[in-house]
Amino acid sequence: GQNIDQPTEMTATEGAIVQINCTYQTSGFNGLFWYQQHAGEAPTFLSYNVLDGLEEKGRFSSFLSRSKGYSYLLLKELQMKDSASYLCAAMDSNYQLIWGAGTKLIIKP
Amino acid sequence: GAVVSQHPSWVICKSGTSVKIECRSLDFQATTMFWYRQFPKQSLMLMATSNEGSKATYEQGVEKDKFLINHASLTLSTLTVTSAHPEDSSFYICSARDLSGNEQYFGPGTRLTVT
Numbered sequence: 402g403q404n405i406d407q408p409t410e411m412t413a414t415e416g417a418i419v420q421i422n423c424t425y426q427t428s429g430f431n432g433l434f435w436y437q438q439h440a441g442e443a444p445t446f447l448s449y450n451v452l453d454g455l456e457e458k459g460r461f462s463s464f465l466s467r468s469k470g471y472s473y474l475l476l477k478e479l480q481m482k483d484s485a486s487y488l489c490a491a492m493d494s495n496y497q498l499i500w501g502a503g504t505k506l507i508i509k510p
Numbered sequence: 511g512a513v514v515s516q517h518p519s520w521v522i523c524k525s526g527t528s529v530k531i532e533c534r535s536l537d538f539q540a541t542t543m544f545w546y547r548q549f550p551k552q553s554l555m556l557m558a559t560s561n562e563g564s565k566a567t568y569e570q571g572v573e574k575d576k577f578l579i580n581h582a583s584l585t586l587s588t589l590t591v592t593s594a595h596p597e598d599s600s601f602y603i604c605s606a607r608d609l610s611g612n613e614q615y616f617g618p619g620t621r622l623t624v625t
Contacts, residue, residue: 446613446616
């Protein structure tokens with residue numbers, strides 16, 4: 402079957418760094434997405450990885466290892482506005498997104 | 511960047527009435543649109559996949575006669591919740607996939623409250 406696993410909740414301190422892990426099992430693979438979702442709002446796109454390695458985009462970076470079925474989202478210099486849910490989604494061979502349940506990130510001052 | 515709009519943003523209706531939600535891709539053509547439902551503090555749940563000019567593909571457990579989907583053009587898909595009941599109250603989100611097929615762009619969502 403197809404499955405995405407990510408932690409339910411994480412807590413970090415303002416100004417620090419946090420890494421949110423995601424493991425996936427899909428029928429075929431066409432990329433790994435990370436989305437940010439604030440309460441009551443639709444998800445917004447953060448990153449897309451289809452090749453192994455690290456993609457850096459400002460304070461956010463995303464890493465992919467296809468052989469391990471593993472990705473992480475790295476958030477640096479955390480700000481209070483980064484408090485949100487972070488959704489990991491893998492695209493299968495039919496170009497359908499398989500969603501994780503999301504990781505609720507709580508930032509403390 | 512690609513923009514997807516949804517209308518209305520929020521709607522309150524009485525039990526037994528029908529509600530139509532529109533999803534539009536504003537600056538790109540979307541051969542495929544997706545409809546999701548999200549209950550509070552839960553992840554997105556895919557309801558159906560809509561392809562332009564053909565019938566939608568519904569996920570298991572989603573009633574096709576209750577959630578009518580029409581994808582009449584490359585920029586518009588509609589979801590009609592028929593005979594709405596309080597348990598249908600939820601956040602409904604659409605997304606559209608561009609022709610490259612590599613990314614989904616989300617609409618802002620529609621909050622439906624059925625009284």
